[in-house]
Amino acid sequence: MLRNSRARSIILKVYFLYLLGVVSSAFYNIFGKRQASALSGDTVHFALFAGLLVWTLVLVYPVYESIRKLLMSRKLLLGLYLFAAISCCWAPNPFPSVREIFILLTLLISAAYVSLVFSPEEIVDLTAKVTAIFALASIPAQFMQNPMFDTLTAGWVGLYGHKNLFGVAMAIGIAALLVSRSKWSFGRWCMLLLFLVLLILAQSASAIVMAGTVVAIYAFTKLPRFARLLVPFAGAVLTVGVIWTSNVDHVKQQFFDLINRDTTLTGRNDIWHFVSGQIMDRPLLGFGYLGFWVPHEDIIIANLGWDPGHSHNGFLDVILVFGIVGLFVLLAVLWDAVKCGVRVRVSTGSLAGTWLLMVIWLEFLNNMTEVDYVQPSLLWTLFVMTYFKCSLVESEQISIGGENTERVVSREGGLLHGG
Numbered sequence: 001m002l003r004n005s006r007a008r009s010i011i012l013k014v015y016f017l018y019l020l021g022v023v024s025s026a027f028y029n030i031f032g033k034r035q036a037s038a039l040s041g042d043t044v045h046f047a048l049f050a051g052l053l054v055w056t057l058v059l060v061y062p063v064y065e066s067i068r069k070l071l072m073s074r075k076l077l078l079g080l081y082l083f084a085a086i087s088c089c090w091a092p093n094p095f096p097s098v099r100e101i102f103i104l105l106t107l108l109i110s111a112a113y114v115s116l117v118f119s120p121e122e123i124v125d126l127t128a129k130v131t132a133i134f135a136l137a138s139i140p141a142q143f144m145q146n147p148m149f150d151t152l153t154a155g156w157v158g159l160y161g162h163k164n165l166f167g168v169a170m171a172i173g174i175a176a177l178l179v180s181r182s183k184w185s186f187g188r189w190c191m192l193l194l195f196l197v198l199l200i201l202a203q204s205a206s207a208i209v210m211a212g213t214v215v216a217i218y219a220f221t222k223l224p225r226f227a228r229l230l231v232p233f234a235g236a237v238l239t240v241g242v243i244w245t246s247n248v249d250h251v252k253q254q255f256f257d258l259i260n261r262d263t264t265l266t267g268r269n270d271i272w273h274f275v276s277g278q279i280m281d282r283p284l285l286g287f288g289y290l291g292f293w294v295p296h297e298d299i300i301i302a303n304l305g306w307d308p309g310h311s312h313n314g315f316l317d318v319i320l321v322f323g324i325v326g327l328f329v330l331l332a333v334l335w336d337a338v339k340c341g342v343r344v345r346v347s348t349g350s351l352a353g354t355w356l357l358m359v360i361w362l363e364f365l366n367n368m369t370e371v372d373y374v375q376p377s378l379l380w381t382l383f384v385m386t387y388f389k390c391s392l393v394e395s396e397q398i399s400i401g402g403e404n405t406e407r408v409v410s411r412e413g414g415l416l417h418g419g
Contacts, residue, residue, distance in 0.1 A: 001380060012059075012117055013126065015055060015059065015114075015142065016056070016114060016126050016153065017126075017130050017133065018052065019052065019107075019110050019114065019381070020127070020130045020131075020134075020336075020381075021130075021134065022048050022049065022052050022139055023107065023375075023377055023378050023380075023381045024157075024160060024161055024165065024169055024378040025136070025165060026134045026137075026159040026169075027048055027159075027162055028044060028045060028048060028159060028161070029159055029160060029161040030141070041406060043078045043410070045408040049103050049106065052106060052107075052110065052336075053106050055111055055413065056106060056110050056113065058372070059400050060109060060111060060113050063113070065390075067109060067112050067113060067116070068223065070112050070116065070388055070392065071108070071112055071113070072392065073388075073391045073395065074336075074387060074388065074391055075338050076332050076333045077333050077387065080326075080329050080330060080333050080374065081104065081105065081108060081146045081374075082290050082349070083325070083326055084101060084104065084322065084326075084374055085098075085105075085289075086099045087285065087286065087288040087289045087291070087321070087326070088101060088288055088289050088320055089288070089290075090285065090287075090288045091287065091288030091289060091290060091291030091295075092287070092288070092291055092292070092296075094288075094295070096123065096263055096290055096294070097288060097290040097291060100289065100290055100376070101289060104376055104388065105160065105373075105374050107381055107384070108225065108377055108384060110381075111381055111384040111388060112383035112385075113391040114385050114386075114390035115386070115391075115392060116384050116388075116392070118389075119175065119308070119388075120350055120351040120352035120355060120389055120393070121180070121181060121182075121357070123352075123389065124176050124179055124180045124351060124355050125176070125180055125385065126413075127172065127173070127176040127180055127382065128173055128176035128180060128191060128416055129191075130176050131169055131170070131172060131173030131176065132173065132191045132194060132195075132197070134158070134160075134169065134248060135157055135169075135170065135173065135195060135198055136194070136195055137157070137158075137159055138156070138157075138158020138160070138166065138198070139158070141159050142158050143155055147271075154203075154204035155167075155201070155202050155204065156198060156201040156202045156203070157202075157203060158198070162202050162320050163202045163203060163207060163281055164202075164204045164207060164370060165378075166198070166202045166204070166207075167199055167202040167204025167206070167207025167210075168201075168204070168206065168207050168210065168362075168366055168370075168378070169205045169211040170195045170196075170199040170202065170207065170211070171199065171208075171211040171214065171362065172362065172378065172379070172382070173191065173195040174195045174196065174199070174211050174214055174215070175211075175214045175358050175359075175362060176194065177191060177195070178214060178215070178218040179218075179292055179354055179355055179358055180351075181351060182320075193363075196211075196237055199211055206365070206368070206369045206370065208271075208365060209365060210362055210365045212306050213361070213365065214351060214358070214361075214362070217361075231399075233355075250384065251275045256370045268312045268313070268369060270304060271304065271312050272311070272312070272313060273309060273312045274303050274304055275313075275316050275317075275320055276316070278292070278296075278320060279316070279319050279320050282323060282325060283319075283324055284323045284324055284325060285322070285323040285325060285326075286319065286320055286321045286322045286323035286326060287320060287321060288321065289321055289322075290321075292320055292321060293307070293309055293310060311369040311371060312369055312370060312371065312373070313367065313368065313369065313370075314325065314363075314366070314367025314368075314370065314371050314372055314373045315367060315373075317371045317373070318330055318373055318374065322374075330373055330374065332345070332362065336357060337360055337383070337387050337390075338357065338360060339358065340353075340356070340387065340391065341353045341354075341356035341357040341390055342357070343394060344356070344390045344393050344394050345357065347394075348393055348394075350390075350393045352386060352390045352392075352393050353388050353390060353393070356383075356386040356387060356389070356390050359379065359382050359386055361379070361385045362379060363379050363383055366379055373399050374397070
């Protein structure tokens with residue numbers, strides 16, 4: 001019995017690692033050359049998600065009723081996914097859109113399952129450990145796949161294929177370590193040092209800002225109560241003083257010099273201006289999921305001179321793809337998640353509430369310059385996973401069986417999951 005329990009624990013942890021590896025593109029970038037397949041534009045992409053789908057179905061089948069109840073507990077989130085699926089109907093090329101929606105639904109089920117079988121503490125600690133595994137693997141991968149000159153000048157990309165994705169992953173790892181309630185062991189300090197060093201090497205300004213705010217929030221929570229009350233007041237006085245005594249444009253320029261970026265945010269201003277104009281063509285319902293960037297590549301290149309692939313702003317991209325209606329649905333989901341996280345944190349003290357609020361904050365910062373909302377991506381998957389976990393905690397469902405739940409019993413006493 002004990003051996004079976006340990007084997008199940010290992011299988012679930014490997015599943016968690018595989019899930020994060022797929023959504024973070026860590027596995028996707030290992031295989032090198034891409035080749036088209038019959039059902040996907042990329043054989044590797046199709047194989048990875050097909051493997052995830054099969055594994056998920058095998059794990060989820062015995063507890064499908066628990067998954068159904070959990071999905072129905074967050075109807076706003078389901079509404080967002082339903083709207084995304086319906087938007088394929090007015091996309092110029094519906095087949096790739098439907099395929100991507102199918103992937104999103106797979107990840108939705110995967111996130112729900114993980115929230116059922118792991119405690120909040122396990123989710124946070126496993127997130128940090130998996131990030132550390134990919135970070136260590138990124139060291140040889142970086143030097144095998146990229147020349148030394150590119151590594152030093154263009155930034156560290158490791159297994160993630162892009163320095164911003166790599167930097168965001170390191171910021172998530174730092175956040176998980178700081179939020180975790182585990183003791184600060186030698187291994188935990190080593191992981192923190194690893195993430196910090198690789199974050200700097202990635203040279204991703206947005207990721208550095210994300211990590212900086214996480215460290216600031218952590219430091220703020222460790223201050224005495226009276227000091228925490230003084231911090232907002234001191235910040236307001238400092239802001240007024242800077243505006244009153246300094247040239248705001250000069251201060252702005254100094255900030256961008258500090259993060260080694262120009263005030264156009266590496267050309268993002270041009271992208272945002274172009275996207276804003278395109279939004280006016282279909283302001284209400286947008287172009288549909290995956291309905292703009294690929295089908296209108298010629299228009300994009302004619303206006304920008306290159307194809308950025310997305311809006312480099314999550315909110316603009318949501319309006320472009322789903323219209324104003326889709327934006328309101330997304331904002332409703334985020335607002336409900338914030339309220340859920342606050343309620344869980346205040347009423348139960350569960351780590352799920354704290355982690356959900358932290359992930360929402362990281363999502364918000366990342367979507368200022370990148371696109372992550374309603375995407376098969378690392379941060380969005382972590383958000384959905386923790387959102388469901390908070391739903392379980394809030395509904396006072398009880399986990400029994402220690403690490404990697406063997407049984408989940410609802411308040412009404414009905415058995416949801418039998419291991």
